[in-house]
Amino acid sequence: MPDQLLFAMEVTLNGLMAGVLYSLVALGFVLIFKASGIFNYAQGVMALFAALTLVGIMEGQVPFAHLINSVFGTDIHHFGWHVPALAAIVLTMVLMIAFAWAVNRFVLRHLVNQEPIILFMATIGLAYFLEGVGDLMWGSDIKTLNVGLPQGLNETIDRVTYEAFGYGFFIDNLDIVATVIAVVLVAGLVLFSQYTKQGRALRAVADDHQAALSVGISLNYIWVLTWSIAGFVALVAGIMWGAKSGVQFSLSLIALKALPVLMLGGFTSIPGAIVGGLIIGVGEKLFEFLIGVHIGGATENWFAYVLALLFLVFRPQGLFGEKIIERV
């Protein structure tokens, strides 16, 4: 096979893997959007916050150490212990659930019945708030996250492809793990929403708030539940991206990566988020590979948006979105 084609295949495979990670973030958006009609811009910052908290707990950092030191003139930074990864993940999850509860109690409950765009802007405020709190709690320096996931070149794939094509594909182990986890997560979510009582309640709320209320489903409970699940998805995404490129502010920008995925797939569809993620992941990598290098590179920043924009002009509800019916 010609080299160019092999490169393109490798790029496509890597694009698929990146797409899985985009889907993972997009999934968090879809869950909240379906259940409460809120487009949660803070999803990316939630991933950052979860990853920061996870690192902080694992390293035994003192929360708000910087602030405490500045106010009282002390010099504390670490408790001096290390928490095992699994325990830290559980603790972080507890914090994310507390966060979900707080968001509902103090923000969303007061914004019921507001226009969707107002809710959207409120989540932008939430994103700023959470980012500031995260920085205050754990400091804004770049941290490395190591929960024991395998990383680096996958040698099996390298060897097999080398034997088959005479050219070894570079696939990161972490991407493979991420793909597996994403698949498990999606399967789990589908099972949860199809076969459990809470899942059924969740779908009922997504379908019609008032009807759900009238059959005795507690909206508050369901919203806390969805935000907790979204927090969990954010945690998983935070771990994956954090392990890949360090825990830092740019982690929150993955939310911006997920937006075009959502536009492409439709805001209300879980399969849409996955297919959209894959299309964008492959599309942007191939575009960068084939055209991007000739026009200055770094096209990944905008390609997804422009693709989604062009797509939307022809199909405004996205690939799998519900058909938009407008009434006066």
Added chain:
Amino acid sequence: MIYREAGDFKTTYAADAQTFPIKLDRWGYFVILAVAVLVVPFFITDYMANAILVPFLIYAIAAIGLNILTGYCGQVSLGTGGFMAVGAYACYKLMTSFPDVSIVIHILLAGLVTAAVGVLFGLPSLRIKGFYLAVATLAAQFFLVWLFNKVPWFYNYSASGQISAPERTVLGVAVTGPSTDAWATYMICLVFTIVLALMARNLTRGSVGRRWMAIRDMDIAAEIIGVNPLKAKLTAFAVSSFYIGVAGALFFSVYLGAVEVGEVFGIQKSFLVLFMIIIGGLGSIFGAFAGAAFLVVLPVVLKVIGSDWLGWPTDLVAHFNLVIVGALIMAFLIFEPHGLAQLWRLLKEKLRLWPFPH
């Protein structure tokens, strides 16, 4: 007792249609204008101009622009930073290509260029709405910033990739370049702000503005009563982008002097201007000023309190800034979705009746 309409009778249509129907408002407005034009320039210091007044005036223009699109026409845009960059780069290219033409004309032309780009990116708004559109405008943001970063023609092939404003004069006084006086930069921004704000005020209460508001309130109903959504939306995009482009041109040429596009006109700028109109008040010209003033002054105040009084490190203060801005946005949306402008309106209603509320 003082603030009232009673006895303030109108005998002509012109009087009936004026912007400030109450005498006290009118006088207040003239006094503020007089102070801004006749007093401030003589007492302005470099610090005041650079930290507060000039950014306030420029952000006010940008906020009016975004308010026209988002507040009056209901199309949420997250591409403000990108459009400001268009204004800045258009101004730069014009300034360096035609050095003999007045900078004022360049800035206005830069606004027009931005308007054209805005219309181009506004085209999808005819098909897509709400969040989809908000996200679509992000395409403009990322694409434009990338374009100005990667195509050397835009920054005249300079080695650093930055653009920096050469010295230009208005009526013999330098307004751009390194050797400008604080009052000169202040005055040129002030003149632009006053003229553009007056224009916006009159546009929004005329037929164009009423068409925008009809589209905002319910686009299908507006279409049925004869508003052409194509024209209404695209004019909103054009006018809004014109304002934002002028703001971008001023921001680059008069305020900063040298600009690196990703840093100055990144997505943070889009959010900042959006926050200004949320806090100030959607659909209000006064709100654009109030919001701009608030978000320009807030970091300065926090910095003074945090760094100078309490002696905290600057990064800590910056984090607090984020927390406070985020919390304020949520608080405003919860308690007063119409922003500072609505608080002002309520205060005026109370004042009209005071001290006899019944």
